[in-house]
Amino acid sequence: xxxxxxxxxxxxxxxxxxxxxxxxxxxxxxxxxxxxxxxxxxxxxxxxxxxxxxxxxxxxxxxxxxxxxxxxxxxxxxxxxxxxxxxxxxxxxxxxxxxxxxxxxxxxxxxxxxxxxxxxx
Amino acid sequence: xxxxxxxxxxxxxxxxxxxxxxxxxxxxxxxxxxxxxxxxxxxxxxxxxxxxxxxxxxxxxxxxxxxxxxxxxxxxxxxxxxxxxxxxxxxxxxxxxxxxxxxxxxxxxxxxxxxxxxxxxxxxxxxxxxxxxxxxxxxxxxxxxxxxxxxxxxxxxxxxxxxxxxxxxxxxxxxxxx
Ligand SMILES: [Fe+2]
Ligand SMILES: [Fe+2]
Numbered sequence: 001x002x003x004x005x006x007x008x009x010x011x012x013x014x015x016x017x018x019x020x021x022x023x024x025x026x027x028x029x030x031x032x033x034x035x036x037x038x039x040x041x042x043x044x045x046x047x048x049x050x051x052x053x054x055x056x057x058x059x060x061x062x063x064x065x066x067x068x069x070x071x072x073x074x075x076x077x078x079x080x081x082x083x084x085x086x087x088x089x090x091x092x093x094x095x096x097x098x099x100x101x102x103x104x105x106x107x108x109x110x111x112x113x114x115x116x117x118x119x120x121x
Numbered sequence: 122x123x124x125x126x127x128x129x130x131x132x133x134x135x136x137x138x139x140x141x142x143x144x145x146x147x148x149x150x151x152x153x154x155x156x157x158x159x160x161x162x163x164x165x166x167x168x169x170x171x172x173x174x175x176x177x178x179x180x181x182x183x184x185x186x187x188x189x190x191x192x193x194x195x196x197x198x199x200x201x202x203x204x205x206x207x208x209x210x211x212x213x214x215x216x217x218x219x220x221x222x223x224x225x226x227x228x229x230x231x232x233x234x235x236x237x238x239x240x241x242x243x244x245x246x247x248x249x250x251x252x253x254x255x256x257x258x259x260x261x262x263x264x265x266x267x268x269x270x271x272x273x274x275x276x277x278x279x280x281x282x283x284x285x286x287x288x289x290x291x292x293x294x295x296x297x298x299x
Binding site for chain 2 (some may be wrong): 015031
């Protein structure tokens with residue numbers, strides 16, 4: 001799986017990665033590639049925000065405390081987006097970690113752009 | 122690495138969330154005023170009913186103003202769900218008390234958005250919010266004046282009829298002190 005990532009990464013910049021996955025940005029396509037749960041999925045601006053919202057909205061504590069016998073699997077659909085994730089509790093936790101790191105790096109990138117190019121020294 | 126997020130949207134995700142919450146608040150205000158208009162009409166307070174119909178309309182305009190701003194800035198405006206709208210009130214006076222409470226809560230909520238904007242130096246949104254601050258000055262003034270009629274005129278005898286008559290005449294000049 002790591003190898004397939006390298007293949008497409010020629011025009012991609014890594015935004016953030018953990019042992020469980022990574023997010024890359026394509027400047028030319030103005031989108032992000034999310035490498036997680038065994039697949040590489042492409043998200044544009046709207047969709048990555050929807051993904052973030054969907055993952056952040058999952059109440060991890062509630063799933064942990066839920067004593068019913070249902071499987072601890074969450075299905076994440078993103079409206080008008082071809083991707084769908086079926087995630088276990090542990091995957092949800094690491095996905096959230098990955099996305100949180102990603103958005104921190106993206107805001108850092110914005111600060112850098114402001115400082116380096118947008119605000120006169 | 123390009124700053125795609127900033128290219129797509131002028132406002133931050135946090136400010137967008139706050140603005141969407143405000144859209145909902147304005148929608149709730151509009152529905153509450155409509156409910157007050159209904160109660161006043163049912164109980165024979167025609168001028169007050171008219172006053173609240175107008176207020177409901179204004180809140181709707183406020184909602185749309187926020188809504189369009191979020192969209193214009195590249196955000197996602199959310200059409201809010203309004204639930205638990207009150208139907209009955211205990212008294213004529215209670216309506217005006219609630220109206221003032223509601224306006225105060227709106228002012229505070231917009232102040233909170235402005236505080237967040239200052240923190241992230243989003244002066245564009247601050248400038249947009251300034252219109253609302255001026256509006257809230259008028260909204261609170263009118264709601265407070267209406268409530269004061271209850272103390273000035275008193276509710277005894279034809280008092281409530283008299284109060285209703287004056288509610289329609291409440292007016293705020295453009296400059297404070299007028
Ligand atoms: Fe309003
Ligand atoms: Fe208002």
